[in-house]
Amino acid sequence: MTQETALDGELDEAQRSALDADVDALQQGSRTWAHLTVGQRATLLRALRTSVAAAADEWANTAADSKGLERRHPLRGEEWLSGPYSVLGALDAYIDTLAKLDHGRSPLDGVAVGRAPGGRTRVSAFPLTGLDRLLLSGFSGEVWLRPGITPHTARASAGLAQRSSNAPGGVGLVLGAGNVTSIPVLDVLYELLAHNRVVLLKVNPTQDALVPVYERALAPLIAPGFLRIVRGGPAVGAYLTAHRDLMHVHITGSAATFDAIVWGPSTGSAAQREATARRRRENRPLLKKPITAELGGVSPIIIVPGEWSAADIAFQAEHVVTMRLQNCGHNCIAGQVVIISSEWAQAEQFRAALRRAYAAAPERPIWYPGSASRMRQAAEDYPDALVLADRLLVEIDDGQDAAALQSTEYFAPVLGVVELPGAGQQFLDAAIAHANEELQGTLGANLIIDPATEKSLGNGFERAITELRYGSIAINSWTAFGFITPTLTWGAFPGSTLDDVGSGIGVVHNALLLDGVERSVVRGPFRPFPRSLPLLNGGGRLTILPKPPWFVSSRTGSAVSEGLTRFRAHGGIPGLIRTLLLALRA
Template identity: 50%
Template sequence: MDTVNSAADTAPDDSSSLDALVGELRRGEETWGAMSLSARRDLLAALSEAVREHAGEWVDAACAIKRLDPGSPLVGEEWISGPYALLGGIGALSATLAALASGRSPVDGFRLSRAPGDRVAVRVLPHGPFDRLLLHGFRAEVWSEPGVTAGRLKETAGLGQRTPEKTGGVGLVLGAGNILSIAPLDTLYELFAHNRVVLLKLNPVTDPLLPVLTKVFARFVELGLVRIVTGGVDLGAAAVAHPGIGHVHITGSVRSHDTIVFGPGEEGRERQARGEALLDKPITSELGGVSPTIVVPGKWSKRDLAYQAEHLVTQKLHNNGYNCIASQVLVLSEDWPQKDDFLGALRAAFAAAPPRPAYYPGSDDRCRAAVRDHPGTAERVAGGSRVLLEVPADGDVAFTEEYFAPVLAVTSLPGRGREFLDRAAAFADERLSGTLGANVVAHPRTIRALGADFTHFVAALRYGTVAVNAWTGVGYLTARATWGAFPGHTLRDVQSGIGTVHNGLLLDGTERTVVHGPFRPFPRSVLTGLFALSPRPPWFVTHRTAATTGRRLTAFAGRPSWTGLPGIFASALRG
């Protein structure tokens, strides 16, 4: 049996097999350390070509995992959050290596400006003419930590690729089970940000993707840089404990993280309380949380109410709510005259969104728990498959327990203007578990009227990604943006995790990503005086041509060209 192939597509069944895999990666580490930046770019080019070649197979596997009708527009989610996202990450890393190889900083050519609180903002979207056309009206900035200078950002950008010969050992990536580009992107980040070769263990939910990923990463596997395995909890525990593994990265739940670090059961919780970790190696993590969407009161038209209701429903029901940054708590103003009108539009959109199977394990149980936790007030819609809650702001289990299911809680705070902003920021920062992502919806006229108060409000939200009139998922898709929790968490209180990923510029000293999007889609945006040419985004759950648009976007991301744009625009506008 071929050793390389068996290492890539079978699960180790004993400790000797795991030893063999780690031994192969140790030898691969030597190969990695000897590779020039140019050779690493060649590897990325081969990876990009393989993703393009097998993208259709990837999406077919995703549909099987998620039990989606291959003819459904919802398949667009799998194109965009799968091969499209990975291709964007590959392209960003390749450009960073090209800059370093030519003696430049990866930040050269990017707009740098001041952000609140002695921070530096790096404009990462749009980048280049294609971004300006395809995502017109969207922009994103990576903010540094307070006190980090523009000079330091430029000097340190590139992370491990500044000294490629200094490798970081063998890293274990425990893959996510929901969004299928997460595990490949995490693997690339270990390789390029930290110079670690990677043992990737897939989440059992995504095991059917193994044949595709084996083909996609074929060159990395041949060189001993990556090994991909499947298996259950026992394999994961053995890999974590293996002395040849020097670092662990997990995308998953807080419970899984805490079990790895402190051990299971009551004994593990007691160790956690004492701060006595069992894990004897560093761990980074992305763990989700309870994400809010804060609606800033203003004067909206009926079409604004309907569109933003669809937007909020997308934030909740994309991938049926099985996203680490699925909006879980909607925060409204008690004093907003249009509050009831918006809730009416939201209920209608929540019920009318396309149906889909509850594929993620335990989803139905979590929906039933949400109903059980709110006797007499929980509202089941769409044949009982979704749950809408109205809860008081002074405390609720929905503020601390991530349901990871199609469950949306609505709460209200008093005030308007700056008073509401201050209360909403304090509520999100202090009452809600997790710091991965927060969404804000506000009319441009309201933002202008609030001025500096609105800017300070965004800065006050302690989240790794803050999206204004956009979903934080746009930050996930922006390859040069950072992705991860707000910095400062500890192993004992990990919240949404420790560390960042994606970060195609390989920036050091970052704090968050801030995304802005258009309040209205084209053509209504232009007709109402807001110059934004983006139509309804293809990641909206209501987008009628999302599958075609997603497929064309993926082909374009693999080989950008002016000739690819008309077909994308035509499909997107029909959506």
């Protein structure tokens, strides 16, 4: 997520001419794209897959170096999973979708489609392959469509723009995120395939080092004029968002940047600020073209009280810490507010485990621009917070104001804990209402519950999940699993507007090209292997993973993440077996 907050400034004539030339080339590319059949597009994606696989090493290593992770750093594997692995998975899923459409089938052929609460349709979007069922056993994902959309309609409408592939969508602008290296590429793919728009991608300045890698990896899109990549800061962004030949804007960033694009700057001279305020009052956006956005928020982690073993408490504490500290907290989906029950008999035991896990996680640089200042702001807001080298743990006491914690996306290693009264269904309902009403944004929510407690709640649990107004919900998992799974969707809960954008407008990823999306729901195992075995698990999900490789506490996470990416890129059973053996030592 970019944290740029202004889009003003001037470009010289040579800079404007170069950008205009890129737009002109893309306009021709748009006409070429419209003449490609769906089958030809699938062939193009296969070529793209080959070039991305060839660039995977350089991609992951360049990204890790740019974030200050030295060659032996235990968290270096994050850049494999969140970079080339994510893009290769998306390409595989899109190729499958296009192949089905090319043969006159729905992308949902062979996919289970059923009913969800409240008149919704539920698409069982993960796992869809035997390999995913093996490697990610215990995890599943569903896409819930908006109320009133029937299973028949879902199947008939899946495919979006690829159902009328010869209708040109023009040229779109993607303002790429600066924190996670797959985001700009995934956004480009979605523009091409969901909307038939070729793309001008402006890379965030934090990822300038990746531009040569992107250019090599994405060469099959660049050569025929379907993609151009440009560098630049606010001035380039301002020029392009106003460009008359760009039909649409998509941004992954902050709400402040979105507002500056749509309404004008909120900083600068008094006259500029007043002009922006007047446009808002009169509902006259400065931006004259459609815009979609993913803008982050403050993500809850709801801990439903139950009877947990000491091993359960330790594992889930590490799980929560991963949600906050992966990528140093520079994630739009980083869990920020842990909600626990004040009446839970094990609350203090869990708090102690959380403190230990938070302190034990590997140190790393706070690298994202502006994050250090937000850390300082958090320390000023909560002077009694526990300071652990490069991170803060804020435990809200009785009478302490949690407003700053719940309304500020720190985009930094700041984790908070708040308590609510109640147990069972009463607590769950209160926690969901608190997340909906007190926390900023609607992008992602996490919920941890043991199998016995979930079973005891019965239908009340599913009803409660339905009330949780977030675009991605993870149960015994982290919403990042939804982000990295291409057949799930990623974006804010529907309902945001230009004037009140919240966590954004629209969705991305969505490799099944579903229409009318409301949310995605991920479900994972409460206990890892071997405690996930049926005789030990109390009715929970079986998984072969002793500790997922994305956990910041995984001893072999870096090597496993690299191995899984290499297998995704090139195949090879011997390499996969070595990777799985490393995973068992996590």
